[in-house]
Amino acid sequence: MTLENQPEPEATPGVVVVRVVAAGICGSDLTAFTGRMGISLPGQIRGHEFSGVVISSTPENADWVGVPVAVNPLLSCNTCRACRRGDDNQCAEQVSIGIQRPGGFAELAAVPVTNLVALTPNVDFVAAATAEPLADAIHAVRLGLSSGPAEQALVIGAGSIGTLLIASARLLGVTDIVVLDPDTRRHDAAISAGGTTIFDNRDDVNGYFATNPLGGADLVFDVVGTPGTRHDAVQWTNRGGTTVMVGLHEDTADLSWRDIIRREITLKGSSASNRNDFRTAADWLNNGLIELPAWRADTLENAPAIFTTMTNGSRPSSLEKVMLMPAPN
Ligand SMILES: [Zn+2]
Ligand SMILES: [Zn+2]
Known part of the structure; x- marks a missing residue:
């Protein structure tokens, strides 16, 4: 990753030029950078949040x-x-600004007017840059609730998407939200987002659901995506409940199909978000309904070093979301 001067984008019919104020680094930017997963194109200006x-x-x-x-x-x-x-997130022609098209890790970006959501003049730009990941969280909750109302949800993994998912579930009417994340540094954020019962290991979750006559939550979200968390997500979904798979850590996993069939579990995948989810996300952020996950500002100049540091080691040294804030020119 390098910082380069490039020709400035120009407005064309239907496309405007945006001066970028805040651009979040997403986990998918990191996995594309390491080449481990995701779409990575040589010379691409990334930044889709x-x-x-x-x-x-x-x-x-x-x-x-x-x-x-x-x-x-x-x-x-x-x-x-x-x-x-x-x-529209399932369109076969779908591409993303910041993944296949030049994105927001730049001072200027060309954006079709159909992809803009206008904000109030006093908007918090960091909050607005959170609209895309929040929309993904809203999408997962809406998919989960589309098969019926849920009193209790379980969220496995309370990173930035997991935390936004907890907040979205709460705002969409789920009152009891159980959270599992072994990283206890994330627990405070999970509670302030709306988590009601927080666990740091799976044995305690097993014990908790063993006392529940239905054997699990109405709605379970796996935001991690390892074979283990996918298996657990299904096991902790109650009879007639819904499991939503969000995390993409591994391509495959063995699931207990006997349990899925006998307990009539609905299994759904959730990927990105549609226009309606994005509008809801921008609206919630504009109205201050969402507490932002921890973040810190940094510069475009530091981006190459930040990517190298963030992809060193198996566990993030910091839980803060990094917001690149190109200097005004
Ligand atoms: Zn993202
Ligand atoms: Zn289409």
Whole structure:
């Protein structure tokens, strides 16, 4: 990863130029950087979680100039069956700003007006840059609740997505949220997001659900994605409940299909988010409904060193989300 001067993006019909104020480093940026997983293209400007201010446009979009915005990074065809039913994250043509197109780890980024969400003038740009991961969390909760209401949810993994997922479940009406994360440094954030019972090891979760007549939670989210957490997620889903798989740590896992069938468990995968989820996320953040996960600001200049440090070692040395904040020019 290097810092380079590149030609400035230009506004074209339907596309404006955004001056980036805050751009979050996502776990998927790190796995792409190490080449371990994810889409990694040589020379790509990454950064798909960002906010900023529109600074130039062609005449028909002049109203956008000066407007603070959250950027929805997903670009889709808008005409296929998935797009027409609102599942633009399942469009076969779908690409993402900051993954396959130049993104927000830059001072300026070109963004289609259809991917902008206007924010109030006093917006917190770091909060706005959290709209994309929050939308992913909202998407997972909505998928989970689409098969029926849930009184109790279990969230396995309380990193930044897990914490946003806890907050989204609470705002979408789940009152009892059990959380499992072995890293106790994450527990305070899980509680303030809305976690009601927090565990740091799986044996205690087994004991907890052993006393529950249904044997598990109505709704279980695996935000980790190892064979072990996927297996546990199914085991801790109660009869007729729903398991939502979010984490992508491994490609495959053995599951107890006997349990899935006998206990009539609904299994769902959740990937990214659709336009509606993104609008909800931007709306919640704009209205201060979400407490942000811990974060720290850093510069574009430091990005190469930050990526190297963050991908050294198996466990993150810091739990803070890094927000790259390009200096105003
Ligand atoms: Zn992301
Ligand atoms: Zn489409």
